[in-house]
Amino acid sequence: MYFERAHISDEELLSFYKQLLYPRMVEEKMLLLLRQGKVSKWFSGIGQEAIAVGATLALDKDEWILPLHRNLGVFTGRKMPLQQLFHQWQGSPLGFSKGRERSFHFGSRQHHICGMISHLGPQLSIADGISLAHKLRKENKVSLAFTGEGGTSEGEFHEALNVAAVWGLPVIFLIENNGYGLSTPVEEQYRCEQLVQRAAGYGMRGMRINGNNLLEVYHAVKEAKGHALNEQQPVLIEAMTFRMRGHEEASGTKYVPPALLEEWAKQDPIRHFEGFLQYLHLLDTEKISEIRNTLKYEIEKDINEALSATSPAVSIADELQDIYAPAPSAVPPPVTTPVAEKRFINAISEGLRQALERYPNLIFMGQDIAAYGGAFKITEGFSDTFGKERIRNTPLCESAIVGAGLGLSIMGYKSMVEMQFGDFVTCGFNQIVNNLAKIHYRWGQNADVVIRLPAGAGVGAGPFHSQSNEAWFTHVPGLKVVYPATPADAKGLLLAAFADPNPVLYFEHKALYRSISGPVPEEWYTIEIGKANIIQSGDDISIITYGSGVHWALEYAQQHPEQSSYILDLRTLQPLDYDAIRTAVAATGKVLILHEDTLTGGLGAEISAWIAEHCFTSLDAPVMRCAGLDTPVPFAAELEKNFLAKTRMHQCIQQLLSY
Structure with missing residues (x-):
């Protein structure tokens, strides 16, 4: 040698x-x-x-x-x-x-x-x-x-x-x-x-x-x-x-x-x-x-x-405490801030722009997000304003880009990874559930990565562009999962996700992009991750939902004024606001859990089990779930309509009220 x-x-x-x-x-x-x-x-x-x-x-x-x-x-x-x-x-x-x-x-x-x-x-x-x-x-x-x-x-x-x-x-x-x-x-x-x-x-x-x-x-x-x-x-x-x-x-x-x-x-x-x-x-x-x-x-x-060293005793509190890095408190908008009517998609775009302005160390990565502006044009013009070093087009390799986001976090950067469609997150699944989610628990390293996932059906996009796959991730300790339903929440939760040093999966429903509008504060503000929102109070039935389900529930309540509906928008799916769920159950004693995702193994199953275990004495009827069919999301309009839980809401509610 x-x-x-x-x-x-x-x-x-x-x-x-x-x-x-x-x-x-x-x-x-x-x-x-x-x-x-x-x-x-x-x-x-x-x-x-x-x-x-x-x-x-x-x-x-x-x-x-x-x-x-x-x-x-x-x-x-x-x-x-x-x-x-x-x-x-x-x-x-x-x-x-x-x-x-x-x-x-x-x-x-x-x-x-x-x-x-x-x-x-x-x-x-x-x-x-x-x-x-x-x-x-x-x-x-x-x-x-x-x-x-x-x-x-x-x-x-x-x-x-x-x-x-x-x-x-x-x-x-x-x-x-x-x-x-x-x-x-x-x-x-x-x-x-x-x-x-x-x-x-x-x-x-x-x-x-x-x-x-x-x-x-x-x-x-x-x-x-x-x-x-x-x-x-x-x-x-x-x-x-x-x-x-x-x-x-x-x-x-x-x-x-x-x-x-x-x-x-x-x-x-x-x-x-x-x-x-x-x-x-x-x-x-x-x-x-x-x-x-x-x-x-x-x-x-x-x-x-x-x-010869003596190991400390095992502590459940210590174990749970180290799942997440400490996150900042929510920052409500100033009392005098102007409020403007904005579409859901514009609220997201405004939140992204304000985050880039607030954090010079924030990098955006995704397919076609630079000059093209992304598949839904949410980042259109961003590369002209912030430069292509910060608004980065990526090759078709979701896993490597999520991993690169973690590498940026190790170096003190923040990053946003856009999945062109939420369905494509499967290609980055390992990085998310085994690297991002576990790294703080394993050796104290935060993963300051936000993953945006355009999700949901109702737009005639078929099985591979329409899934609601949030339940895949709510099972994984270390991840935070948010799913806004209104323009104001879309911006506030997005800015909260960027402020949070933990990995946040941000689901945004494609069907809401241009169909939903609402008042949005123009200044920077955040909405607390892990805090649900009471949309309206009621005495007859409690509907616990999120995303598109919020609008289905509101529409149904408006069409049936004879029924008094308590509507709870979860907003955050991991961690869940169990106090708000308990309050919703106690308000009426009859609970419908409504979500677009398929029924079996959906988030409704976890919430239903928790209610049965912790709120049994408040119930006047079995907890019911109304969800998507246990099939892939079909393409044809009538088949897709049949898939969605909205078509079965009335039947479920009437069955529940009849107890």
């Missing part, structure tokens, strides 16, 4: 050696503790240390790294305390994720490390967002994201590389090609001769290196960083190495031919680097023993202290 020293000093070479050796010795200790039952699981990076260590050494300490679970050298290279790391591996509340995450699925702002999730691909898009922030600030910084050869088959890999190339982002994508994805060899994973060949398809530079050569990794990442910054383009590096142990220790390596293990054992990165330093007379047997003994003492000391 040839080592290119270049201008690295003797002192630096010895430091490099210690940083390469340290994670190996830590891991050897962890394997011993694993057999003793003191840690429950371990993903071994033995034999691959040179990649994590070399890449970390090549970057500045304030440049973000997005590692995987075999990159212990990143964490030790960023000087994370071993005691706290060990608490993390134990699942102790004293760890970086308070016992909420396993092994290396955590991050640390202090150390500029972003924690992975088990899905492997999503961290690549987060790196895009981090580098976009650097680019916007004109900072000479890169981000570096790791993936394995198996992860390159995921759609997120291709989306992230394409976005980085199209936007000219200084990102380094580093593939650790270690031969196997669990037990599946590379010949069953891809057909190109080398993964680095994929770089050309995205118009970026590619480099293939020996991942077991510490200095080759170090120089390659340094070179990639220089290229990424000078050319403002991403770089793809394929680092060849081998996984010497199982995917995780319980997996074993029986599926690996013994000769292959023997071949790669001869390329051990530590043994070869030791030999190089001995050749330079910087190391000898005595010095190696001295360094190992010193490191062993430090490791044993830290581990013993960690083992």
Whole structure:
């Protein structure tokens, strides 16, 4: 193995050696503790240390790294305390994720490390967002994201590389090609001769290196960083190495031919680097023993202290408190503010414009939202006023753009991601429910991302442009979900979503865009997320609803003045205003839950169950649900009308009143 020293000093070479050796010795200790039952699981990076260590050494300490679970050298290279790391591996509340995450699925702002999730691909898009922030600030910084050869088959890999190339982002994508994805060899994973060949398809530079050569990794990442910054383009590096142990220790390596293990054992990165330093007379047997003994003492000391620590008691209150980052209080409009009649769509557009004016760090991203103004022309003219750096057209890759939004949030930006139609959110589902929703609970990182979703039927758009899919997300802790019904609420909830540091899914009903008008304060104001609105009081029946259902309920009440209807507009679907629901139930004792979404598994089921559990003594009749048919949304006008709950309202209400 040839080592290119270049201008690295003797002192630096010895430091490099210690940083390469340290994670190996830590891991050897962890394997011993694993057999003793003191840690429950371990993903071994033995034999691959040179990649994590070399890449970390090549970057500045304030440049973000997005590692995987075999990159212990990143964490030790960023000087994370071993005691706290060990608490993390134990699942102790004293760890970086308070016992909420396993092994290396955590991050640390202090150390500029972003924690992975088990899905492997999503961290690549987060790196895009981090580098976009650097680019916007004109900072000479890169981000570096790791993936394995198996992860390159995921759609997120291709989306992230394409976005980085199209936007000219200084990102380094580093593939650790270690031969196997669990037990599946590379010949069953891809057909190109080398993964680095994929770089050309995205118009970026590619480099293939020996991942077991510490200095080759170090120089390659340094070179990639220089290229990424000078050319403002991403770089793809394929680092060849081998996984010497199982995917995780319980997996074993029986599926690996013994000769292959023997071949790669001869390329051990530590043994070869030791030999190089001995050749330079910087190391000898005595010095190696001295360094190992010193490191062993430090490791044993830290581990013993960690083992003797007492973990705090589990607290339900603490767990629930950490689901969301603290949000600001609502800001009502000034008493003297002018009020103008506006359509629903204009109220949204005005809210977006005022948010851009209020937050210079707010970035909009979506398909066709710049010069074209978006599919519904809501952002028309925005790019002329605020510039294309802030109003960004995106490729057709919802997942990567949501991930980029999270990367921007890590860097202190706010972002809005527009789904051209709410139905398309399925393509970004993983990022939303596993990254945005969980990241604050996992390691205290907020996700300051608003996702706008034009949703709903009634416009003859068929099954893939008409869904009401809010219930997919109200089940996920960590998300906030709002669904306004009036122009004033549309603006106030939108501005509240931008003020909130948590991920907010903002549903806007397409059929309301140009059909509904109402008074809207012209100044900045917010409506409290999690606070329902009493549309009207009544004595006979309580209708709990949101979105288009509010207008159906109002129309029905006007057509049937003989019935006294209490109408509650939820406005926020997660978190729900349970106090308002309880009050609505007590007002009449007869409750209809009305929503456009399909019946089975809709939000009405959750509300109905809660009422039955907490308000049973206030009920004079069973809780009823009136919802969309359990079918896809059909295209033909009569079929769509038949699908909508509005056609069954009268029957449901009369049945309920008859009790």
